[in-house]
Amino acid sequence: MTAKPKSADAIAGGAFLLVGAGAVVGAIQLQVGTPDEPQPGFFPFLAGMILVILSGLLILQGLRGRSSGGEPFTHLKQPVLAMLGLVGFVLLLEPLGYILATAALTAVLLFVLKVRRGLSFGLTIVLLPVGSYLLFDRLLDVPLPEGILSVVLGT
Amino acid sequence: MLENLASGFSIALTPWNLAYAGFGAVLGTAIGVLPGLGPPATIAMLLPLTYGMEPVSAVIMLAGIFYGAMYGGSTTSILLNIPGEAGSVVTCLDGYRLTRKGRAGAALGIAAIGSFIAGTLGVIGLSLISPILADFALRFGPAEYFSLVLLGLTMAVYLSGGSALKGLIMGAIGLLIGTVGLDPVLGAERYTFGISNLTDGLDFVVVAMGLFGIAEVLDNLEAPEQPVALKTGIKGILPTLEDWKKSWGAITRGSLFGFFIGILPGGGAVISSFVAYAVEKRISKHPEQFGHGAIEGVAAPEAANNAASVSSFIPLLTLGIPGNASIAMILVALMIHGIRPGPQLIENHPDVFWGAVASMYVGNFMLLALNLPLVGLWVKLLRVPYNILALLVVVICIVGAYSVNNSTFDVGVMIVFGILGYVLRKGGFPAAPLILAMILGPILERSLQQAMISSAGDPLIFLEKPMSAGLLLVAALVALTPLVSLARSGRAKAA
Numbered sequence: 315m316t317a318k319p320k321s322a323d324a325i326a327g328g329a330f331l332l333v334g335a336g337a338v339v340g341a342i343q344l345q346v347g348t349p350d351e352p353q354p355g356f357f358p359f360l361a362g363m364i365l366v367i368l369s370g371l372l373i374l375q376g377l378r379g380r381s382s383g384g385e386p387f388t389h390l391k392q393p394v395l396a397m398l399g400l401v402g403f404v405l406l407l408e409p410l411g412y413i414l415a416t417a418a419l420t421a422v423l424l425f426v427l428k429v430r431r432g433l434s435f436g437l438t439i440v441l442l443p444v445g446s447y448l449l450f451d452r453l454l455d456v457p458l459p460e461g462i463l464s465v466v467l468g469t
Numbered sequence: 470m471l472e473n474l475a476s477g478f479s480i481a482l483t484p485w486n487l488a489y490a491g492f493g494a495v496l497g498t499a500i501g502v503l504p505g506l507g508p509p510a511t512i513a514m515l516l517p518l519t520y521g522m523e524p525v526s527a528v529i530m531l532a533g534i535f536y537g538a539m540y541g542g543s544t545t546s547i548l549l550n551i552p553g554e555a556g557s558v559v560t561c562l563d564g565y566r567l568t569r570k571g572r573a574g575a576a577l578g579i580a581a582i583g584s585f586i587a588g589t590l591g592v593i594g595l596s597l598i599s600p601i602l603a604d605f606a607l608r609f610g611p612a613e614y615f616s617l618v619l620l621g622l623t624m625a626v627y628l629s630g631g632s633a634l635k636g637l638i639m640g641a642i643g644l645l646i647g648t649v650g651l652d653p654v655l656g657a658e659r660y661t662f663g664i665s666n667l668t669d670g671l672d673f674v675v676v677a678m679g680l681f682g683i684a685e686v687l688d689n690l691e692a693p694e695q696p697v698a699l700k701t702g703i704k705g706i707l708p709t710l711e712d713w714k715k716s717w718g719a720i721t722r723g724s725l726f727g728f729f730i731g732i733l734p735g736g737g738a739v740i741s742s743f744v745a746y747a748v749e750k751r752i753s754k755h756p757e758q759f760g761h762g763a764i765e766g767v768a769a770p771e772a773a774n775n776a777a778s779v780s781s782f783i784p785l786l787t788l789g790i791p792g793n794a795s796i797a798m799i800l801v802a803l804m805i806h807g808i809r810p811g812p813q814l815i816e817n818h819p820d821v822f823w824g825a826v827a828s829m830y831v832g833n834f835m836l837l838a839l840n841l842p843l844v845g846l847w848v849k850l851l852r853v854p855y856n857i858l859a860l861l862v863v864v865i866c867i868v869g870a871y872s873v874n875n876s877t878f879d880v881g882v883m884i885v886f887g888i889l890g891y892v893l894r895k896g897g898f899p900a901a902p903l904i905l906a907m908i909l910g911p912i913l914e915r916s917l918q919q920a921m922i923s924s925a926g927d928p929l930i931f932l933e934k935p936m937s938a939g940l941l942l943v944a945a946l947v948a949l950t951p952l953v954s955l956a957r958s959g960r961a962k963a964a
Contacts (some may be wrong), residue, residue: 330638337645340660350926354659356651357914358645365641370827372634385895392690397888400683403867404881416867419862426690427856438860446864456517456872 322378327369334365392426399423411461412451416443474596477823480525481831483683486824489522489530490832497537497841497903501554501626502545502847506858508538508554509794509901510681514862516674516802517869524806525824531802532825533832534586535795536778540836543580543771544847548573551851556738556774559746563759563766570762571753578708579716579764581770586834587724587772591779594728595786596826600814603787606812611919612930618913621790623944625734626902633950636902639893643906643929646671653911654918666878673801673908675870675879676886680900681794682866683758683887686859688894708764716768719749723772731777734784734792745773779829785810786822789912793902 340355341362347353399422407413422441429435450456460467480486512531519527542554547564561579567576609617611832626636633693649660650670661667708716723745730741749769750759759766782799789811791797803810808818815822840847870883890900924930932938 322896326898330642333642333645337660338704338795341855344657344659348926349921349928350924351919352654352918354655354657355877355962357910359649360643361644361648361910365645366639368634368638368641372638375634385897393687393891396687396690396893397884400884400887404884407877407880416864419863420476422506423860424856425861427859429856442860446868450868450872457875458868458871459877 321376326375327374327376331366331369331373334362337362338366346402357382357440383394395426396423399426407461408459409461411467412458413443413447416446446451470596470600471494473819473823474827475826477825478830480820480824481529481773486526486529486828487831490533490828491835493530493533493925494519494537494540494832494835497534497539498541498544498836498840498847499850500534501538501541501543501557503853503858506685506862507681508535509798509904510685510862511538512795512798512802513674513677514865514869516677516798516805517872519802520805520872524803524808524818525821527802528799528804528825529828530833532782532801532829533835535799536775536832537836539771539774539778540581540584540840542774543584543767544840544844545851546578547576547580547767548844548848554738556742556778557770558739559742559770559940560767562746563761566622566760566762567764567767572762575708575712575764575829576767577717577844577896578841579768579836582708583716583723583768583772585773585833585837586720587727587776587778588836589830589855590724590832591728591731591776592826592829594776595779595783595829598732599783599787599826601774602783603812603815606788609812609936610934611916611923612934612937613940615913615916615920616931616944617788617935618909618916620791620940620944621734621784621788621792622902622906622909622913623947625792627785627947627950628751631897631899632852633896635896637901637948639898639902640906643903643908644674644910646903647907647910653915666876671882671907672795672873672879673904673914674805676907677794677798677801677881677904678870679865679883679886680904682862683884684890684900686862687887687891687911689859690857712764715764719745719765719769720772722748723769724776727773730773731780731792732783734790734952737781737793738777741773741777742770745769754942762897780955782825782829784813786825787812789814791905791908797901797905800908817899818860841944 316460337358341359342355344355344358345353346355346359361379399419402422403415403419406418410418417439420442424430424435424438451458496511497508500506512534515531515534519530522530538554540559541794542552543564546557546560548568550561550565552561558911564576564580567573568851590900605729606617615926616698619868622640623637626640627633647670649667650667651657652659652930658668726745726748727738727741730744731737746759746769748757749765753759753763755763771922781792781796784792785796789800789809791800800810803821808814808821866883867880870879871877873879893900920930921928930937931941
């Protein structure tokens with residue numbers, strides 16, 4: 315995972331080139347129109363073309379061995395675990411509800427942050443979801459999903 | 470103008486608005502002190518809180534966070550050699566040396582008083598220049614406005630630091646993201662892929678919370694900041710007469726540099742603080758003292774970054790162009806309330822404009838009153854473990870994203886942009902140009918279409934109007950810089 319910045323730039327440039335090309339194709343499908351009668355694809359076409367050109371320059375820059383910033387991924391395990399926790403949270407939010415999904419996410423994040431046992435671990439996974447639910451849902455009127463706890467929460 | 474300002478004060482001095490200004494200033498100082506959390510992320514997280522507020526109150530609170538962060542950033546630079554904000558990096562050079570010499574109090578005092586003077590001068594400049602600039606901009610047609618927005622965007626990208634090419638790429642992606650949803654003119658769906666949640670486009674608030682809040686947490690998880698403790702005491706926060714003699718010129722010059730650099734999109738606190746420091750060192754009779762505890766080395770950059778943070782409101786309030794990510798968030802806050810900042814803001818919403826300006830006077834005074842007596846508290850804040858901060862940021866972002874439309878889809882979008890923001894950050898791709906372009910893209914598109922339709926499709930309209938041509942020329946020069954440097958590097962390599 316520690317690609318040299320210059321090759322990383324070329325790879326990133328390639329990815330952005332694909333995005334730009336996809337946007338241009340999408341814009342053409344939407345109809346670009348003419349300058350005096352621009353259609354919905356007119357502006358996205360221009361933006362897509364700009365992205366294609368700039369991405370090409372970045373690839374060139376990367377291939378010529380000029381890096382322009384960026385840093386290697388050092389301890390990738392922690393962020394990747396946290397990302398998985400966040401993605402899992404989104405999937406669980408509706409079925410489990412805010413409190414349980416947040417408790418699960420908090421447990422994952424505490425694990426990532428190396429708080430793995432003891433009172434602070436237990437208290438945090440209970441207090442943070444419940445406390446934030448009470449604050450936002452009950453006090454500030456931000457309705458949060460209740461999921462399987464809707465019977466208990468009684469709304 | 471004085472009459473308008475007086476009516477602004479009558480708005481800013483209401484108990485609620487005073488409370489919002491105080492809350493913003495204190496929170497801004499706190500996040501300025503904490504290295505793991507920046508003003509754009511904080512403002513993005515608090516945007517949903519402003520839905521129920523009056524527009525002027527929202528701006529007062531969010532502006533307080535923005536300039537409060539500049540005050541807070543200097544405290545940790547001076548005491549711990551840790552710049553809380555990028556605008557305070559240069560303050561470390563002499564500020565921390567002064568702390569090591571036992572003169573932390575004087576450095577903190579001159580930074581706070583210098584910031585207050587600069588902030589106040591900045592607000593006076595803002596009050597004087599904004600109406601003139603807005604009046605001038607009222608004469609702009611679509612062609613001029615298109616060129617102006619394009620120049621603002623290009624400069625913001627170019628001056629925001631890092632690789633200009635990568636910044637421009639982020640800008641182009643932001644323009645594309647801004648086109649997702651219904652086409653503003655013909656109502657056709659663009660890039661929605663049949664997903665009904667995308668019909669209204671991607672929400673700025675959700676994208677910003679992902680790019681700034683979640684991405685920042687993911688980035689910090691790699692190596693969380695360790696809590697630090699101040700080892701020396703702080704005494705004598707009032708500068709001596711000698712300190713004053715050395716600093717008053719530096720504060721004045723720093724204020725001027727900061728004010729004018731801050732007006733430029735992307736100019737802001739970082740560049741102005743470096744420029745002010747470099748100028749002071751160059752004109753000093755004792756340049757060798759810089760970097761070894763020169764009080765002017767604290768006074769000039771601190772004055773500059775505060776003046777810049779105030780003057781960066783000028784392009785937003787008069788032209789509708791945000792120069793950096795924090796100001797872009799304030800633009801979003803106004804747009805949520807149906808107010809589009811621009812040349813007509815002063816005329817159509819004088820309460821918002823003059824109320825916000827007056828609140829900056831009040832906020833600067835509050836910051837001076839809060840910062841020095843509470844310096845011990847700010848330092849203690851650094852002892853808060855990052856674990857707590859990270860969990861709070863994640864929870865606030867989740868609730869904030871959900872509350873925009875009461876939709877899990879938005880939480881998903883925020884997390885996608887959080888992961889994307891983290892990967893882009895590691896690749897050296899700045900997030901600010903993406904959000905700026907996403908916000909300015911629809912304005913750019915509208916002006917472009919209007920100009921093209923009015924000229925029957927003749928693109929020369931942009932060059933035939935002198936103002937538009939001038940603005941485009943500067944934008945082209947700025948945008949072509951990466952190309953020129955790439956060509957130069959190719960030639961150098963070939964040789």
